[in-house]
Amino acid sequence: MPHPLIDHIRRMVELAPEEEAEILSFFEPVTARKKYILARAGETSPDLYFVAEGCIRLFHLSERGAEQTIQFAIEGWWLTDFSAFPTQQCSEFTIQALEKSELLAISAARHELLLARFPQLERYFRLIYQRAYGASQVRLKYQHDLSREEMYRRFASSYPQFTQRIPQYLLASFLGFTPEYLSELRKKRS
């Protein structure tokens, strides 16, 4: 059975069977236990992560010392600090596993080598980033437009797989709520 990354790439670009193993050889497989810190803000230039299994998040410490989650990634998603990654600067964000996770990690330098060897992956990543950027525009619209309750309902119906797996206090921080407010919303619905 091909690796989940190969499946994911094949949905967008063609690969010859003999290219699979070589593509995977550019990545480092990482098994991260729950709560494991993959990259810490201010300490390191982050790798780019593909989630084969599990769930990871990108967060930063607010000036009040609270952990503010910016993004979650589950199976088939990519995650890093996309400003720090290509320039190999220190990240402003911390990346952490929320569940035991099976990941593929790649450094910026090896990512460039991968793309030089397999130029058809430029198209794959162009499509991934185009979609992610589009989603960020919609997220900005919702932030402006929806009440907190509507935002939660929209998120829960768009991403039920996240709502079920992610601890309530993290989901609340991601949506800009207090955990108490999210708990009220959930009770209201049930």
Next chain:
Amino acid sequence: MPHPLIDHIRRMVELAPEEEAEILSFFEPVTARKKYILARAGETSPDLYFVAEGCIRLFHLSERGAEQTIQFAIEGWWLTDFSAFPTQQCSEFTIQALEKSELLAISAARHELLLARFPQLERYFRLIYQRAYGASQVRLKYQHDLSREEMYRRFASSYPQFTQRIPQYLLASFLGFTPEYLSELRKKRS
């Protein structure tokens, strides 16, 4: 003198001189007068726009009927609704010229043809979207982390060319302020 788009592409990928005219032939040059609506929310699948000269914005109407600006684009920037564009759905956003602008427009179908003819442009757009997506992560961090005053200062120092050209009431809406509050901040600084 080569077109600003050709200059922009050459900063990231190599082009042969004879490719320039053919690349440009995929685009439709558009001269938009100030306030001209290039694509209206709910009416049309938007083109992708490159700004050669001028300034355009992406906005939506909030439920209270206010125009909420999500993004500005000046010389060398790309703008569209990146969720609606590739799927050729109706846009949730309106795109409008803020100054008399010289643009290059391309439909999603022609964009695919362009990339099939010049696969090296996959890399160019991958790099554009990667950077844009990284900037959207930083924007989310600032929204959580900075006071309104700090957000304005950060925006003004990172993008002085925007702060000078964009009408104050639009900048205020983009930053989530009232025009009165922005005016106070500007007075405080001077």
